[in-house]
Each structure stands twice: as structure tokens, then as C-alpha cells.
Amino acid sequence: MDDIYSRLLEGDRRAVARLITMVENGDPAAKEPIRRLHEHTGNAHIVGITGAPGSGKSTLVSSLTKVLRGRDLSVGIIAIDPTSPFTGGAILGDRIRMQDLATDPGVFIRSMGTRGALGGLSVATNDAVNILDAFGKDLVIVETVGAGQIEVEIVKLAHTSVVVTMPGGGDEIQAIKAGIMEIGDVFVVNKADREDSGRTYTEILMMLEMSERRDGRMPPLVRTVATTGEGVDDLAQVILDHHKYLKHEGLLEKKAKERIVAELLEIINMRVGKTVLRALQDDPEMVDLMGKLVETREIDPHSGASMVIRHLLKKGEG
């Protein structure tokens, strides 16, 4: 494990890949290299990119990465894939699109599945971001699908959050209105070569103008066509400008602090949850018995849960 740490700092990509896999699997052997890498973190610009399925996020990330590479910036990409709760099969299509980037030594791409524990993914994603940060990437892009709670949590932790939309999605605009408006630092209308893109652009612009944001800043709205690269140069500029803005206003430090506290809380939650789960697995009869009592309507689920917790506490004391 000492080995993986040194190899990673020497620029060995396989060491990076292996450590992220270990983190993803919850391998306890990852702890030591992660601990030692920590002092090398804190330099990367962390960019979160989210949007509905079909908005062309992955193509945009790929196109954006090419532009950033043209400016001699190195890029790490963590793509959060929706994964089957049963088989763990990941989406390959998006990754294949990124294949032309995979041969560039200045780019490191990694998919992570949403399989497994809820808290687990956020923690593993943070660890992976920190690994790519320590690996020396100038930007680390975290790409998530959709606007679920986990996606929002992940994107919230970025320095710069980019929300990707596409023309036509009425429901989508409402989702932006409700959920993502306040967390986006940069907004994109992708597929801007479509006929109805003007209307979507205007609608989002109006929404942005009306919304009261915590930082009092009007976030830029960029039109892109990810497949041709149109507008992607502007997008790159706007993302880099946001980082400069954060630095200049003394907000980068504040964001970094928030990120660390959130990271701490997530790790604490995950670990406590795991401890409880382990205790329950050690005592399957207890859960079975409660299930039966609830099923026969003798007790309700909340009372059943209380009894299980009391039982676990008693065992812990004994």
C-alpha cells in the first residue's frame, strides 16, 4: 500500500485506477494511502456537471475536456453512472463516446456506479476526487445523471456547478426551477442547434433573472452544441472565470471549508450506518421476528424498529 501511494505520486495511472477501485469497494486497505495523499490535495478546480438523461452531458464533458486540454490544463473525470440495484451493470455507451480522450495522458476518466449504499457513493466520489486532485489534475469534473438527491449532494460539493439542459423539456425546466436553480453556478442549453432552443434559452434566462440567489450573482447561461463543439470554448471560459471569481472574492476557501465539513458528516453517517447494518446482519432472526409481527399486524413498523434498536443497544452493552 506504501507502494500504491508512491506510484500514484510518481504519475502511475494504474495506481490511480486501483486506488479508486479499492475506495469504491470499501476496501479498508485504501485508508492508509488516502490518509497520506491528503496533504497533496486542495489544488484542483472541482467542477460538478449535472443534467437530465438525454441532455448530452457526456458528449459535452468530452468536448469541454478537449478545449481544456487545448489550454494545456490536465483533467480528471469521474462519471457517476446509474447502475442496476441487482446486477451492478454500468452504462457503457457514454464511456465509449469518451474513448478518444482515453489515450491522452493528460486525461483520466473513471466511471463509478450508483450501486451500493446511499452514503457510500458520496464518500467514494469524494475520495476519488481527492485522489485525482493529489494526482495533480488541474480540473476534476464530476458528471452525474439526473437531479436526484445524491446528484445534488455531489454537485453541491463542487467549486463550480454546471447544470446542463436541452431544448424542449418543459418538465425539465420546472425541475431546474424547483431544485437545481440555486445550486448552479453555470447554466448550459445544449443541443442549441435545435429549432426550439431559443425559447428554452429565454425561459431559463428569465428564471435566472428572477431567482434570488444566495451569492447575489447572476449565473451565466451558455448555448452549446456538444457534438460540433460550438459554444464549448465559451463554456470552458465561463467555468474557469467562475474559479477566478471565487478566488478573488475569498469564496474559494469558504467553499473548501463547506466541502470538508460535508465530507466529514457523510463519512460519519456512512460508518454509523454500516455499523448498524453489520449488527443487524449478525442477528437476522431478530429482523425476521419483527417482520412477522408487523406482517400479522401485531405491531406497526415504527414500533418494530424501536424494538430492534433497543435490542441492538442491549446487546452492545452486554
Next chain:
Amino acid sequence: MDDIYSRLLEGDRRAVARLITMVENGDPAAKEPIRRLHEHTGNAHIVGITGAPGSGKSTLVSSLTKVLRGRDLSVGIIAIDPTSPFTGGAILGDRIRMQDLATDPGVFIRSMGTRGALGGLSVATNDAVNILDAFGKDLVIVETVGAGQIEVEIVKLAHTSVVVTMPGGGDEIQAIKAGIMEIGDVFVVNKADREDSGRTYTEILMMLEMSERRDGRMPPLVRTVATTGEGVDDLAQVILDHHKYLKHEGLLEKKAKERIVAELLEIINMRVGKTVLRALQDDPEMVDLMGKLVETREIDPHSGASMVIRHLLKKGEG
């Protein structure tokens, strides 16, 4: 609170609305009526409906409900809305579309926000399902947006899971392939009047034929146009048939049992998480101090989390 319980069983809709609000807010006064209602649960057919934003889910749920009402079945609807993590603003558009149902005494519609704790939503949703079940609804429909982990968790707990797709979404089909394929009992291609719907239909059909399902059953694929009601009668039939199939094969009891154990585990997780959060809120200096040590790179987040947990345990002992 005794009052809310009796009023609910007497058919008072305001009592239902109030109890669901209490559950959503984590009001401890909800515990007693929920406990007493439990013996009246277990009769409703629980239907989960999920799909990407823009697939027309809400219109379909509304259309489906009308068909079910035509068959003299009463319907409860719980619509999970993506809600802002900051302001808690909910999406109103979808709900407005359902307005024509709101005056029908045989229908009860309720939105629930995804705001608040991760585990909290699943627990509150289950409680709301149980409330509508005890209220005597023949079917309880839980409608969720997207295919995030929480949505999947919620839909998994239904007796019948319906996955709604629409023509054209290449990414969406991949998402189905990866994540939702195995949990769907019924598949729908909505907006089937669109030109490219045939291709989507064939693609999903092929996927369903190729996939190995746990239950060895080939799930039906239905074409609908929610806005006109086309195909919705078929959809209603297929959903009701699935319930009959579960009953006939002795699988309904198995599903009910799984649902109860999952419900128990979720309540346990939520309660333990809340206890930890409360302990942390009582001790903000500790979290602050750890944050600073992590920020200055003196310790890494995982070691910081360990120190906080040790500190909490020590305090708990003292």
C-alpha cells in the same frame, strides 16, 4: 390524535391530509395514529410508477386514474416531487394537471417533496402509502421522477412497478437497460403517437426479451398516448392482471414481507442517523475543529470522522 385516527377511518379527507403532513414533517405526534392504523393496512394494491422527466408520467397517472375510477376502483396517489435542497419549493405544474381528479371523492392526491434527509423520504412515503391503504383506497400509486437510487428504492417496494419511457431517448433506453430493467413489472412507451415510437418500442421489447429476470416472467410492454387516453385502458388491465398474477402465484405475500423488512431497515437507519446528527449539532465545536484540521491537511477526512465518532461514543458513555 385519537381524533385524527377515528376521523380518518370515518373517511375524513382532511384527517388524511393532516396526518401525511405530520409524517412528512417528522412530527412525533403522528406515531400514535400510525401505530393504530397499522391493523387496517395490507389491502391496497401498491403501484410504483417511474420514468425520466418529460416522459409524461403525471399525465399518464392522471389518465390511468380516470380509467381505474371508471372500473369503480378508488385510487390514492403519492407524487414524489423533486424539491429544492434550499427553498423547498415544489413543482406545481404536474399537480395542476391532476386538478380535474381532485374533486373526485374516490381519488386522493398528495405531493411529497424530496427535501430533507435521505432516509426520511422513503420512511415518510411508506407511511403515506400505509395511511392511504388504511383509508381504504383500492390502489395506491406512488409516482417518482427519474431513476435515482431513492426512486428505485421506492418503486422496488411497490407490488407492481411501472417504468414509463418515451420515444427517442437513447440515453434513457440505456438507463432502462442498466438500472430499471429488472425492477419493472410493466413497461410503457408513452407519447406513442410520435413518429419514432416504433423504433423505441422494438428496442425495449428486444431488451426485455434478452434480459434474464429473477421471476422468469416477460413483463408486458404497453403503448400509450396519455394526453388522449389511447392505450391507457390496456395499461390499467395489465397492472390489475399483475396483481392477480402475484396473488395466484403466492408472490403477493412474499412481496409484502420484503416490503415490511425493507421498511423496518429504513426506519432503523433513519432513526440512528438522526441520533448521530443530533449529537453532532449538540457539539458544533468538535465538527469545526475537525474541519480545520482537515483543511490545514493535518489529518485526512476519514481520520477526522473517526475522531468525531470516538468523541461521540466517549460522551455517550460519560
